[in-house]
Amino acid sequence: xxxxxxxxxxxxxxxxxxxxxxxxxxxxxxxxxxxxxxxxxxxxxxxxxxxxxxxxxxxxxxxxxxxxxxxxxxxxxxxxxxxxxxxxxxxxxxxxxxxxxxxxxxxxxxxxxxxxxxxxxxxxxxxxxxxxxxxxxxxxxxxxxxxxxxxxxxxxxxxxxxxxxxxxxxxxxxxxxxxxxxxxxxxxxxxxxxxxxxxxxxxxxxxxxxxxxxxxxxxxxxxxxxxxxxxxxxxxxxxxxxxxxxxxxxxxxxxxxxxxxxxxxxxxxxxxxxxxxxxxxxxxxxxxxxxxxxxxxxxxxxxxxxxxxxxxxxxxxxxxxxxxxxxxxxxxxxxxxxxxxxxxxxxxxxxxxxxxxxxxxxxxxxxxxxxxxxxxxxxxxxxxxxxxxxxxxxxxxxxxxxxxxxxxxxxxxxxxxxxxxxxxxxxxxxxxxxxxxxxxxxxxxxxxxxxxxxxxxxxxxxxxxxxxxxxxxxxxxxxxxxxxxxxxxxxxxxxxxxxxxxxxxxxxxxxxxxxxxxxxxxxxxxxxxxxxxxxxxxxxxxxxxxxxxxxxxxxxxxxxxxxxxxxxxxxxxxxxxxxxxxxxxxxxxxxxxxxxxxxxxxxxxxxxxxxxxxxxxxxxxxxx
Numbered sequence: 001x002x003x004x005x006x007x008x009x010x011x012x013x014x015x016x017x018x019x020x021x022x023x024x025x026x027x028x029x030x031x032x033x034x035x036x037x038x039x040x041x042x043x044x045x046x047x048x049x050x051x052x053x054x055x056x057x058x059x060x061x062x063x064x065x066x067x068x069x070x071x072x073x074x075x076x077x078x079x080x081x082x083x084x085x086x087x088x089x090x091x092x093x094x095x096x097x098x099x100x101x102x103x104x105x106x107x108x109x110x111x112x113x114x115x116x117x118x119x120x121x122x123x124x125x126x127x128x129x130x131x132x133x134x135x136x137x138x139x140x141x142x143x144x145x146x147x148x149x150x151x152x153x154x155x156x157x158x159x160x161x162x163x164x165x166x167x168x169x170x171x172x173x174x175x176x177x178x179x180x181x182x183x184x185x186x187x188x189x190x191x192x193x194x195x196x197x198x199x200x201x202x203x204x205x206x207x208x209x210x211x212x213x214x215x216x217x218x219x220x221x222x223x224x225x226x227x228x229x230x231x232x233x234x235x236x237x238x239x240x241x242x243x244x245x246x247x248x249x250x251x252x253x254x255x256x257x258x259x260x261x262x263x264x265x266x267x268x269x270x271x272x273x274x275x276x277x278x279x280x281x282x283x284x285x286x287x288x289x290x291x292x293x294x295x296x297x298x299x300x301x302x303x304x305x306x307x308x309x310x311x312x313x314x315x316x317x318x319x320x321x322x323x324x325x326x327x328x329x330x331x332x333x334x335x336x337x338x339x340x341x342x343x344x345x346x347x348x349x350x351x352x353x354x355x356x357x358x359x360x361x362x363x364x365x366x367x368x369x370x371x372x373x374x375x376x377x378x379x380x381x382x383x384x385x386x387x388x389x390x391x392x393x394x395x396x397x398x399x400x401x402x403x404x405x406x407x408x409x410x411x412x413x414x415x416x417x418x419x420x421x422x423x424x425x426x427x428x429x430x431x432x433x434x435x436x437x438x439x440x441x442x443x444x445x446x447x448x449x450x451x452x453x454x455x456x457x458x459x460x461x462x463x464x465x466x467x468x469x470x471x472x473x474x475x476x477x478x479x480x481x482x483x484x485x486x487x488x489x490x491x492x493x494x495x496x497x498x499x500x501x502x503x504x505x506x507x508x509x510x511x512x513x514x515x516x517x518x519x520x521x522x523x524x525x526x527x528x529x530x531x532x533x534x535x536x537x538x539x540x541x542x543x544x545x546x547x548x549x550x551x552x553x554x555x556x557x558x559x560x561x562x563x564x565x566x567x568x569x570x571x572x573x574x575x576x577x578x579x580x581x582x583x584x585x586x587x588x589x590x591x592x593x594x595x596x597x598x599x600x601x602x603x604x605x606x607x608x609x610x611x612x613x614x615x616x617x618x619x620x621x622x623x624x
Contacts, residue, residue: 054120082143
């Protein structure tokens, strides 16, 4: 009983705990007050002794070190004290202090506790209690606890826990010096002293057994000099290349460090090898959908953007043909927050899809900060978010600053760090047709402005035909317009409806048809023959045809079709009869595609004084 009376004499509130256990069973143990007079009423010879921590025991506070790594570096960070105990397999695992106003605080990562500040509301079994492992707790230093302030103690334990966490994600050998320099820069920029940074790095190197500790510590002096002279140093942005960002965010929380937005954070130049890299984003679909890029697909309600996205997702998940192109097989994650639950299966069965691990659906949004972990966990190569309005909890959808901060920048960072493509599904705004093609989506202009590719899906005057138009493509510059026949969830490429041709384009086709029936024709002959167009429209159409090489000028005011080396018309398909204009236009445009591909290995759309001159996707009618 000697140890019990000793604890009582120190002003520590003791409570009985069953032998070999850590938790008391007595009711309302927090209120129990045991004195030398009633001691025998509660304690038997073989019972464990617990001590109430915090305010009931003169603010006695226990630093409980739960993992071996914390034990190994405790002396680097914790204040000196003469009261430390543990057990044979975990000696010096409990450091005691008197710490007024201390609050119980746990430092944990992935549900694993690294260290804990235990104070009011908690209790700890003290020597000579028997731990549940069967080991007896014993004093390593049987003196008086040191008195410390809570802010200093919390900072010390936070640094210990942060060091343990970073050690668990230590970079590979070739990167360690760069990581150490960036870590030093980050800590120094946040007001740490030279000595504090050296102590932290030394403890970190000890934990991981770094053989080049002296080299790691030597660079601190150089970094200090740079900071003092306001010269650029690497810091948090560079450190993200060597440690997972969630780890750094947790370290920043424990250490009270800034991660963004500091005035003295200096930008780092793009490495030369990156600046002059020939590597372009890999195309997933038709130079429109790219790995590591942010895409936006918008339309009016009811047009079929979700149906189209389902079709694309299924085609990629199974490596099918889609709109006449064989697609690679990818892992796709689809956030469908708009479709009713009873329609999911209907849509998928209409596409002939029976399920699989390559296409996973989610019906609840995910915090943007967790998307990176989600992409990595499931290996997603394409992430579809349907719709933007339901996924992101925006206060003001029209606020450019909020959309840029909450949507565009996090998703751009996600695509850059993971290499995954992201496709956003969004609604058009009211009066979208009066707006620029790029900015027809609802809300802030920052959304389409920040995306790499913007697509519009729209109805045509033909109720069975949709128009898919790439309004913006900053990666390949390819901005085609393709017409789709929609049939119960599936899509096939079809010819352009008559209603979609402008008067100038109809005139262009009439000129081509006419020149297929004669060697040459003058401007006056063309104007007289094409009765539905004015002479000015004929001139504009001729200029478009000359610019794109589909017509050549033989002499002043006289025109003909281009000829090959054998003297044959390059647009002549062997049939000199005049076909219905839109069918002939398709053949002429296909021929032009071939000629343009030879020149620049891409499809293009050109803007001339007469409007768009387009080279659409090959009109091969094959369902995927």
